[in-house]
Amino acid sequence: MMSEPNNPFAGLLGVSEAKSQSNAEYAESPAIAVTSKQSQEDAEIEMINNIVENVFHFTINPRAVDGADRQLVYLEELAEAMKPRVNIDLEALEQALFERLLLPEVEATVIPKSSLSFKEHVVQKQVFPYLFSSIQNLQSFDHMVGMRNALDKMRELIFRNAVTALKQPALFEGQDFAVQLVELLKHVDPQSHTFFMDIVKAFVLEGEEGVQEQLKEVMLPVLKRIHTDVNKSNIINLPIYVLPSIQLFANNPNLAPILMESCEPKIETNGRLYQDSVIGALLSLSVLPRTAISLHEFFDNPMDQAATSMMESSVWNASSHLTNNMHKIFLSLLKGGPQMRNRLLTWIGKCLKTNVARGKLWNVQAGEISPATLTCVSDGFMLNLGAVLLQLCQPFCTTADDPKSLKIDPTYGAVTPEECAAKSVHLDCLHNETCLLPLREGEDGQSVKRPTAETYNFVTECFFMTQKCIDLGVRVCAEKLWRSGQELGRAQRALSDVAAAAHHLVEPMRQRAHHLMTKFVSLRCALLEKDMLTNLHRLQATACTWLVQVAIRPDPESPQASYAPTTVV
Structure with a gap:
């Protein structure tokens, strides 16, 4: 703008008019800017509202559905x-979403009022299905780069409400979140798995005191329901979701301890209780009965070779x-840090x-029902645990x-229970096993203490645990098969x-022969699983080579930190 003395139109317009025009221009500019900014904000709020209506399917505009299907x-x-x-802007969305989740009669609030049938997401009353559908709807707007902050805020609100529901379930009467x-x-x-893990992450990130305990209270009922589903199924019809779900727990540093705690029996001296957990129930899934009094579920017609072959x-x-x-x-739990590794190895050892x-x-000779079969885990459990341990052995065999x-240390079995914790030994029952050679005795007639290493590595533990498991599983079942x-x-x-x-005892005897045939075929099937046999042969071949390396070495004259062969002679 020109100054008054230099303005050639000043004489025509008059000084006062020129001034007023100049002032008007200056006064008008901020007004235009404010209007422009306001309209931009309104447009953004309208855009947010449109996203909210499409994601969460609620509104505060009574005419929002006019002319729209x-x-x-x-x-x-x-x-x-x-x-x-x-x-609805982002500020109002927080209250709106919470209010929507608490609505008792959702159908009564749906517009248009003329609706006779309702879309599932619109009238969903359950918290987690609704929030999951919302997060899925929200993902369809990810391409809107300019709305990134708003979308992130909506996502944050979804998980905040999910955490609120888990921490304050009393607000949502009649809803079982474990089921959801x-x-x-x-x-x-x-x-769905990502959503589940994001809920756990949001739950933990709130960082309240005792958050892990709160998470445990939420997740134990979930594991219990999965456990129930496993117990209702058999090895053929196990629900497809179970194993991936347990894998999620095992992979997550916050859920893995909860999974392990749910599997640790309250009475550690009762072997049968190791089967009464979600991991135990999974290991019990087998062609063999889960209990001594259970019936064989497979091979109804063991005389039919074609049917038997297909079933096998x-x-x-x-x-x-x-x-x-x-x-x-198991591998995920072992890789979950020293504490998780110790807990799993302790669980296996006990x-x-x-x-x-x-x-x-006496257990093998006692038949189907004996004190051991009533107080110990099933044959199927021990065979499956052995198969898992055999897979863990594969990296070194x-x-x-x-x-x-x-790296396997042959003195592992000599460690006494008192020394186990200090030497990282989790299987403390091997020192009582009968040795091929009698223990050396001193001049006083007392057994000389066998040498032991300072500590034992995972390879050693895995090897001896697997051998013991094979002894309690494969060997026992092989003897049962022979008998x-x-x-x-x-x-x-x-x-x-x-x-x-043509005696009257023919039918009872035929039924008994049929039962024994089913039992025989089931045991044979359990023992002849291809992968397990392959891994078993590899382990035993490795054990033979290792034993030779141990045997050809002279006994050391002084105590050693480790007695593993380490090198080939």
Whole structure:
């Protein structure tokens, strides 16, 4: 703008007019800027409102659905409080979402009122299905880069409300969040699993004192429901969501301790209780009965070779799938840090120790029902645990002369229970095992204390735990198979003798022969799973090579930090 003396139009307009025009221009500019800014804010709020209506399906505008083929929940109380505004901004969204979740009769608030049927998400009353659908809807707006902050805020509010629901369930009467979370896991898709883990993350990030304990209270009922589903199923029809869900728990540093705690029996001396947990129940899934009084679920017609062969293939595929996934779960727990690793190894060690009675001679000879079968885990459990441990052994026994196997310390079994904790030994029952050679005795006739290493590595522990598990599982079942075969042979011979005389005992004896045949075929099927046998052969070949390396070395004259061969001679 020109100054007054230099303005050539000043004479024509007059000084006062020129001044007024100049002042008007200066006065008008801020007004235009304010109007422009305000209209931009209004447009942004309107855009946010549109996203909210499409994501959460609620509104405070009674005319929001006029002329549109859609349904929205009308939040009447919030609308009254916000009059004359009809758009929900981010500030109002927090209250709006919370109010929507607390609505008792959602259908009554849907507009248009003429609706006869309702869309599921619009009238969803359950908190977590509704929030999950909302997060899915929100993802369809991810391409709107300019609205990134608003979208992030909406996402934050979704998880904040999820955490509020878990921490204050009393606000949401009649809702079982454990059921809802399990239903979420049953989707078995990356989105639902990501949503589940994000809820856990948001829960923990609130950082309140005792948050881990609160999380445990929330998640234990979830694990209990999964456990119930496992107990209702068998190895063939295990719900598809179960193993990925347990894997989620095992992978997460906040959930893994809860998973382990749920599996640790209250009475550690009762071997049977190791089966009464979600991991124990999964390991119990087998072609063999879960309890001594359970019936065989498979091979209804064991005389039909074609049907038997098909069933064997199905069971082997299911067993392989189960043990592969259980191996991943165990591996995740072992990699979850020193504390988780220690807890899992302790669990395995105590499980083997409290189930030692399974391997006693009297247990195998006692038949189907004995004190051991009633107080110890099932054959299927021990076979599956052995299969998992065999997979954990594979890194050091893929070949018979794998150099990593030379890290195995042969003195592991000599460690007494008193020394176990200091030497990182989790299986403290081997010192009582009968040795091939009698213990050396001193001049006073007392047994000389066997040498032990300062500490033991994972390879050593895994090797000896696996060998013990094979002893309590594969060996016991192999002996049962042999005895079952003998018993079946006797029953069949007796049946043929009686059948010739058309005796009244024919039918009971035929039923017994049928039962024994089913038992025999089931045991054979359990023992002949291909992957387990392959891994077992590899381990035993490695054990033979390792034993030779141990045997050809002279006994050291002085105590050693480690007695592992370490190198090939």
